Amino acid sequence: YSIEGLTITAAKYRTSGKTVTLTTSQQTDSTTYAITMNGVSDASGNVTTGQQMAYFNSYLMGTQGVLKFSYYGNLEGSSPYDLYDDARYPDNPDQVLPVYSFNSRDAFRDDAREHYGAVIEGLITPKESGDYHFFLRSDDSSELYISTDDDPENLEFQAEETSCCGAFEEVGADETTFAPIPMVAGKSYYIQAVYKEGFGGDFCQVAWRKEGDDTAPARLRPIPGEFLSSPVELPIRAPSWQATVQVAGSTGALNEPTVVDFGELDGDASYEFYFKAVKDGASTAIAGNNAFAIKLDQWNQQGKFGTTQFGVADNLFEPVAGGSVASVFDAPVHVVVVNDTGAGESRLYVNGSHAGTWGGNFVLPGDTKVMGARLEQATDHMGAGSVMYQWATYSGVLSASDISAKHAALGGGGSGAISSIALDSGSVIIEYSGTLKSSSSVTGPYTPVAGASSPHSVTPNEAQAFFIAE
Secondary structure, X not given: OEEOOEOEEEEEEOOOOOOEEEEEOOOOOOOEEEEEEOOOEOOOOOEOOOOEEEEEXXXXXXXXXXXXXXXEOOOOOOOHHHHHOOOOOOOOOOEEEEEOEOEHHHOOOOOOXXXXXXXXXEEEOOOOOEEEEEEEEEEOOEEEEEEOOOOHHHEEEEEEXXXXXXXOOOEOEOOEOOOOEEEOOOOOEEXXXXXXXXXOOOEXXXXXXXXXOOOXXXXXXXXXXXXXXXXXXXXXXXXXXXXXXXXXEOOOOEOOOEEEEOOOOOOOEEEEEEEEOOOOOOOEEEEEOOOEEEEEEOOOOOOEOEEEEOOOEEEEOEEOOOOOOEOOOOOOEEEEEEEEOOOOEEEEEEOOEEEEEEOOOOOOOOEEEEOOEOOOOOEOOOOOOXXXXXXXXXXXXXXXXXXXXXXXXXOOOOOOEEEEEEEEOOEEEEEEEOOEEEEOOOOOOOEEOOOOOOOEEEOOOOOOOEEEEO
């Protein structure tokens, strides 16, 4: 391996057999590098011939969509005042990290660290004018300050968590603002949360809610990055066109539950499916492994999309305004689930439109069953006659416009459906309703099949052909 402009100092082969991690000399921010591979062997000993080249982007520095997280280690006690009294506070933290929502878990994803203090701070800019309540939760104790403008000198105490570990509380509790805070759309306000970790679990999160919103506090999520910015430049997340790359995808349609390879995924990821499902049981999965599943129909025939953490919880997507999370059976449907760790949520898109949200995150890497769940067991399978026309996984967050374009490329949107596909004397027989369309590519474009009527007979004399009905 070689990278023009960089020195590769280490190469680590992962036991999965599909990934090599390269460590390089210091990269320049906002730079595109070319990596060249030559003479690389696969697991069977076959050596690649000629040079193989790919491109990647280095880290990006910026202030938008990120808050400053300052860490002060080796600090006894469990009160923020133990941090205030430390000589390092506020100007000399041991480490500064980015967080992409108002959530310390973006910086420290586990509870491995003990006896420290931390500050999360930056600017919050509402998109709508109104009165806002703020909600604080932490482990251990914490305090929340909000300025009347973008100047940290004007920070005012607003809320505190004096113990630990609870959910966001209803207005009136110490962990919420005393009164709603009037805010103007487009105006930035400095905001700061200070928390102190003793031992055990550790986190700090802040949510907000506009007056008139009746969302229960326990269902609120940490404030997402789209409203946040940092007072100093920090590594930021790349825009979706840069960060979202297809990792794996189908090579043809599937007619039964099948274990496939979703590729190396971690953190932000998007999962795309185009299928027709036939109901066959009290629960139906789109895809899953032994730990997690994306559900077309949640357990006990609830008739709604959801997720299942096996042995832990069954979750439902909550519909957004104008959206529907109702299960779709017996018709082709395009489904995308976006795992957005920065927003602390997963979003459901059905036929190109944002349908619902689940306040949780997940990852489905490597071996995963489509049209069902659990790798070895027949769990939540789609019924006979179901078809997975295509699937794909992406590293990063697909945008709403990305997803709408992918749905449009399928040629979907009509009311037709393919009801059966069968072989008869060497021909493929397609029964359908609506207008039958075909394409040489699974992603289209699709054009009407001239003179077609149901049942339609196709002589298999091409390398591949794809059909939809709408």
